[in-house]
Amino acid sequence: MSGGGGTGADRPVIAIGAGLIAVAAIVFWQSWALRASFGSQTLGPQMMPFLVSLLLLLFGSLTVVAGWKGTFPTREEADWTSVAWITGGLAVMILLIKTAGFVPACALLFASTARAFGSRRALVDVGIGGLMAAVVYLFFVRLLGLSLPSGFTESLF
Amino acid sequence: METLSLLGNGLAIAVQPMNLLFALVGVILGTAVGVLPGIGPAMTVALLLPITFKMDPAGSLIMFAGIYYGGMYGGSTTSILLNTPGESSSIVTALEGNRMARAGRGGAALATAAIGSFVAGTIATALLTIFAPFLAEVAIAFGPEDYFALMLVAFITVSATFGSSRLRGLTSLAIGLTLGLVGIDKLTGQARLSFGVPDLLDGLEVTTVAVAMFAVGEAMAVASQKGGADDGKVEPIRGSLWMTKEDWKRSWLPWLRGTAFGFPIGALPAGGAEVPTFLSYATEKRLSKHPEEFGHGAIEGVAGPEAANNASAAGTLVPLLTLGIPTSATAAIMLAGFQQYNLQPGPLLFVTSADVVWGLIASLFIANTMLIVLNLPLVGLWVRLLSIPRPWLYGGILVFATVGVLAAKGSLVELTLVLVLGLLAFAMRRFDYPIAPVVVGMILGPMAETQLRRALQISNGDATVLLTSPISATLLVVAVVALFGPLLWARLGWRMKSDED
Numbered sequence: 001m002s003g004g005g006g007t008g009a010d011r012p013v014i015a016i017g018a019g020l021i022a023v024a025a026i027v028f029w030q031s032w033a034l035r036a037s038f039g040s041q042t043l044g045p046q047m048m049p050f051l052v053s054l055l056l057l058l059f060g061s062l063t064v065v066a067g068w069k070g071t072f073p074t075r076e077e078a079d080w081t082s083v084a085w086i087t088g089g090l091a092v093m094i095l096l097i098k099t100a101g102f103v104p105a106c107a108l109l110f111a112s113t114a115r116a117f118g119s120r121r122a123l124v125d126v127g128i129g130g131l132m133a134a135v136v137y138l139f140f141v142r143l144l145g146l147s148l149p150s151g152f153t154e155s156l157f
Numbered sequence: 158m159e160t161l162s163l164l165g166n167g168l169a170i171a172v173q174p175m176n177l178l179f180a181l182v183g184v185i186l187g188t189a190v191g192v193l194p195g196i197g198p199a200m201t202v203a204l205l206l207p208i209t210f211k212m213d214p215a216g217s218l219i220m221f222a223g224i225y226y227g228g229m230y231g232g233s234t235t236s237i238l239l240n241t242p243g244e245s246s247s248i249v250t251a252l253e254g255n256r257m258a259r260a261g262r263g264g265a266a267l268a269t270a271a272i273g274s275f276v277a278g279t280i281a282t283a284l285l286t287i288f289a290p291f292l293a294e295v296a297i298a299f300g301p302e303d304y305f306a307l308m309l310v311a312f313i314t315v316s317a318t319f320g321s322s323r324l325r326g327l328t329s330l331a332i333g334l335t336l337g338l339v340g341i342d343k344l345t346g347q348a349r350l351s352f353g354v355p356d357l358l359d360g361l362e363v364t365t366v367a368v369a370m371f372a373v374g375e376a377m378a379v380a381s382q383k384g385g386a387d388d389g390k391v392e393p394i395r396g397s398l399w400m401t402k403e404d405w406k407r408s409w410l411p412w413l414r415g416t417a418f419g420f421p422i423g424a425l426p427a428g429g430a431e432v433p434t435f436l437s438y439a440t441e442k443r444l445s446k447h448p449e450e451f452g453h454g455a456i457e458g459v460a461g462p463e464a465a466n467n468a469s470a471a472g473t474l475v476p477l478l479t480l481g482i483p484t485s486a487t488a489a490i491m492l493a494g495f496q497q498y499n500l501q502p503g504p505l506l507f508v509t510s511a512d513v514v515w516g517l518i519a520s521l522f523i524a525n526t527m528l529i530v531l532n533l534p535l536v537g538l539w540v541r542l543l544s545i546p547r548p549w550l551y552g553g554i555l556v557f558a559t560v561g562v563l564a565a566k567g568s569l570v571e572l573t574l575v576l577v578l579g580l581l582a583f584a585m586r587r588f589d590y591p592i593a594p595v596v597v598g599m600i601l602g603p604m605a606e607t608q609l610r611r612a613l614q615i616s617n618g619d620a621t622v623l624l625t626s627p628i629s630a631t632l633l634v635v636a637v638v639a640l641f642g643p644l645l646w647a648r649l650g651w652r653m654k655s656d657e658d
Contacts (some may be wrong), residue, residue: 016588020328027335030350043613045342048606049349052334059328066324073321073589082380083583086373086555090576093559094569106556113555114548116380129552136560144208148560149567 013067020060027053085116101151106133160290167515171523176216180520183220184527187227192235192539195375196554197244198228199486199596203367204561206494214498215513219520221491222474226278226524228487229430229467230532233270234539237263237459238392246430246466249438253451253458255392260454264396267536269408269456270463272400275529276409277416277464281471282521284420289507289518292479296504302612302622304480306632308605311482313639314425316594323643325590332581333598336361343603344610356570363493364565366599369575370592372558374582376551381583391543398533408460411441415464423472423484430469430485437461471521478502478514481604486593489600 031049066072089112097105110129111122119125137154140146170176190201202221209217232244237254250270257266299307316326339350340360351357400408418433418440441457442448451458476482481502483489495502500510507514532539545553562571582592616622624630 013588016584020331023335027338027350030352034347034349043610043618045345045347045349047610048334048602049338052331052338055327055331056335059324059331062324063328075587076382078381078587080381083377086377086380087576087580089555090373090559090572090579094572094576097572098569106559109559110552110556113376113380113552116376117548117551119546119548125548125552128549129556132553132556136556140560140564146208146564147567148563149569 008070010067010070010072013070013072014064015067017060017063017065017067020056020063024053024056024060027056082116085112089113089116097149097151099151101153101155102137102148103130103133103153105151106130106136160286163290163511163515164286164519166512167517167519170215170512170516171219171520175213176219176516176520177523179216179220180223180524181527183223184227184524184531186220187224188231188528188531188539189227189542190224191228191231191233191244192542193231193545193550193554194235194239194241195372195379195551197371197487198224199490200367200371200558201228202487202490202494203364203371204558206364206490206497207561207565209494210497214495214500214510215516217498218491218494218513218517219524221494222517222521223524223527225470225473225487225491226467226521227528227531229278229470230271230274230528231539232466233274233459233463234267234532234536235543237266237270238394238540239390239543240392244430246434246469247463248431249434249462250459252438253455256452256454257456257459258392258395261395262454262456263392263394264398265400265404265456266454266459267394268398268400268533269404269460271529271532271536273408273412273415273460273464274467274532275525276412277419277468278471278525278528279522280413280416281420281423281468282518282525285471285475285521286518288424289475289479292475293504293507296480299480299504299628300612300626301608301615302626303628303632305605305608305612306623306626306629306636307480307482308601308608310632310636310639311476311484311601312594312598312605313636315484315597316591318639318643321589321591323640325588326594329585329590329592329594330598332585333595334602336366336595337599337602343607354570356566356568360603361574361599362562362565362571363490363600365562365571365574366578367490367596368558368562369578370582370595372554373575373579374586374592376555377579377583378586379551381587391540394536394540398536404456407447407456411437411457411461412464414440415461416468418461419465419468420472423469424475425472425484430466430473433465433469434462437465474521478506478517479504481506483597483601486596489593489597493600 027049031046034044034046089109093105093109107126107130111125114125137148140148186201187198190196190198201224228244229246232242232247233250236242236247236251237258240251240255242248242251254266257263312330316330317323339357341348341358348358415437418437422433438458438461441461442451445455445457447455473485473488476484477488477492483492492502500506559575562575585592612622623633
């Protein structure tokens with residue numbers, strides 16, 4: 001997984017460059033329609049997207065070259081399980097927040113992040129996260145008068 | 158004289174009880190996020206944007222500035238006692254500061270950092286008071302083409318001049334510019350890069366992007382380090398917080414030199430607080446009468462960089478207030494803070510909202526005084542924050558961060574964006590891409606576009622207007638030098654070295 005350092009092709013970096021070129025293409029394609037409605041006018045809303053997509057294309061190509069030559073700094077081995085725990089925590093929160101509710105969604109985000117940082121006491125973490133979320137919810141909604149998304153749990157408050 | 162009376166008016170606004178309270182809340186929050194690793198002033202201000210939306214502009218901006226200054230103070234405590242910088246601007250402080258703490262001189266290190274921050278912050282704020290009105294007067298003559306050229310300079314210096322790689326810095330900037338394109342075009346009402354999603358028509362929320370880039374990306378990056386997360390050992394504060402006569406003698410010149418690096422580098426669009434701290438450290442090492450102590454806890458190596466990072470925070474406010482140009486991530490988010498009150502920083506701000514500007518500047522002096530009290534006698538309280546277990550600290554940061562996002566816009570689209578952009582930020586950190594250019598590009602990009610289109614509209618589409626205006630032409634030359642200068646210097650340096658061989 002550790003690449004670069006001037007020793008042959010660095011595939012992940014080539015992939016980043018390809019990704020940038022793909023984004024450049026999307027920006028260009030999405031802005032083409034704007035050009036149609038504003039003709040050849042240079043001042044139109046399409047000018048900046050075209051410029052930006054040109055930049056992305058240039059830097060993407062240079063990144064592909066850098067990846068080919070392997071000139072990016074070397075990377076340490078990553079603990080992918082931890083990254084997956086945080087990603088999963090956020091994904092579960094998105095799924096739960098409007099059904100089970102804000103408090104359980106935040107409690108699970110708290111616990112899964114704690115797990116990513118090496119905590120092994122899941123029940124304690126869920127409890128702390130839930131308490132924190134309940135306090136934050138009441139403070140925001142009752143005291144500051146801001147609206148937060150709510151689900152089943154908040155209907156009990 | 159006129160400046161003094163304006164500052165006097167500002168002081169009268171700053172000492173109103175509500176504004177004093179805002180300043181106090183700001184410096185306390187700022188110190189806390191400065192002490193805590195994983196959360197910084199940029200994200201804190203971004204999280205407060207939705208909460209302060211309905212509050213008084215002067216009070217909120219005073220609080221934001223207090224957070225900015227406080228973050229610079231708090232970062233040093235973590236660097237000295239934990240050897241893990243709380244902020245990127247305190248990386249250098251850890252070099253000597255932590256050695257001092259291990260050698261039983263932690264008290265003196267904390268004292269020289271706090272007093273140096275106070276001295277530098279006060280001098281730099283005084284310089285801000287003197288230079289800002291002057292610069293605002295000059296900037297009134299700027300046309301849209303000049304502003305565009307100035308923003309170009311800011312883009313290049315923030316992303317390319319001082320980073321570890323020009324290609325990665327500029328790529329980060331391009332990503333930021335792309336994010337800034339999303340939403341309805343202000344001049345024609347056309348939707349851009351919205352992919353038919355109604356939530357995207359208003360553009361991306363600053364809070365959402367900041368949370369994804371800083372909180373989520375950082376948490377993932379730290380969690381992914383194998384075994385590296387649990388090596389932090391907090392040194393107890395040993396040694397008196399009173400500096401000895403020798404300490405004072407060795408500290409005062411580095412404080413002044415640090416200020417001399419920090420203020421101008423912060424004020425010129427030159428990429429934030431890290432650069433002057435590195436320059437200050439190198440200078441002190443060269444000038445010190447005790448070079449053998451460097452690496453083993455030299456007090457100059459703490460005094461200089463800590464003064465430099467505080468002075469740079471004040472310096473950053475000069476272009477922000479007088480030109481509307483942010484030169485760091487925190488300044489960019491503060492700019493968004495001004496805009497949420499329909500205040501446009503720039504020369505006219507000193508005319509149309511003199512009360513807000515001068516109240517803000519005067520409050521900086523007060524904030525600095527509050528900060529030295531908070532950070533020196535009360536340092537023991539802040540150290541306790543460092544004993545929060547890492548899993549709960551980051552869990553709490555993510556919960557608060559997502560709550561801030563939901564308070565700005567309570568839709569699942571925002572949360573999905575946090576996840577997607579958070580993974581992007583993690584990948585960027587992993588491959589050593591800088592984050593600040595993303596934030597600056599996203600916030601400043603649409604403004605640069607407006608200025609460019611306005612300039613071209615006035616000139617009937619003639620792009621040479623950028624070269625015929627003397628101010629714009631000069632700035633474009635500066636931009637080119639900033640882009641290719643480092644390459645040239647590196648080549649010259651390489652040649653000089655090979656001559657010696």
